[in-house]
Amino acid sequence: MxxxxxxxxxxxxxxxxxxxxxxxxxxxxxxxxxxxxxxxxxxxxxxxxxxxxxxxRKVCLPFVPATTAQVENVLGVLRARSGTLVDIGSGDGRIVIAAAKHGFQASGFELNPWLVWYSRYKALREGVHRSTAFHISDLWKVSFAQYSNVVIFGVPQMMDQLELKLASELPSTAKVVACRFPFPTWVPENTAGEGIDTVWVYDAKAFKSHLQHGMTRKTTPEHEDTPESHT
Structure with missing residues (x-):
């Protein structure tokens, strides 16, 4: 071939x-x-x-970073305060870190683990890791009884439920600062800022008294006869 x-x-x-x-x-x-x-x-x-x-979730806190003005307003209304502080829905930790720099023992509760880890890193970088704590937790499963100062960036759908929770848990010496949205029935003792930067300050003694009064009215029959006095 x-x-x-x-x-x-x-x-x-x-x-x-x-x-x-x-x-x-x-x-x-x-x-x-x-x-x-x-x-x-x-x-x-x-x-x-x-x-x-x-x-x-049915009621959640979306992550919207606090503005510089909001942080300043929060610290401004709490300038005469001290002790423990908690930021409910702490996001990237800026409120907690700023509060720690002003002498508070500050904690944050946040459901998003990435934001919690980032907050811890920022606190370490800013040198306030010893006076801050960040927790991955659902706010409805946490007791805030140990805190004397509370900061909340809430949404309207949750504020009425949060009123009841905080009123039943906080000590009467506590102050609550609401950012962006006020509480629906509480009467603020002070406000600061304007627009989206507005913060409302509430005194626990006042809203706890309001809660107790409301509970008394609910448990007392409307047509209950008042007993006559005997001398």
Missing amino acids: SQEGIFLDSAPADQLQSDVKEKKGRSRLGVIVTGVLGGSLVALYAVAAPFVAPAL
Whole structure:
């Protein structure tokens, strides 16, 4: 057989091997691409889930960073205060860290673990990690009885429920500072700022008395006769 014939006979075999190698290369590339995409989706879910999950709750605190004016207003209305302070829904920790720098033993409660870890890092970087604490927790499952100063960036849907919780837990010496939205029935003793930077200050002695009065009215029959006095 001539050399030309041998070449022609071997050409299909070479082509077949080339096709097999090309298919294996494509298959390997597909596996790599699938792995990368899958890993990216898992990573995206891991990062996004802590932000999305709270939003799926019936009542949640969305993360909206406090403005510089809001932080200054909070510290301003609490300038004569001291002791323990808690920020409910502490976000990236800026209120807690600022309060610690002004002498408070400050804590933050936040449902998003990424924000809590970032807050801890910021506190360490700012040198106030010994006077701050950040907790991953649902605010409805925590007692705030140990705090004498409370800061809350709430939403309207939760403020009436939070009124009852704080009134039943806080000591009568406590002060509560509401940012962005006031409490629905409490009467503030002071306000500071304007617009979205407004803060409302409430005295625990006043709203605890209001709660007790309301509970008394609920437990007392409307048409109960007042007993006559006997001398």
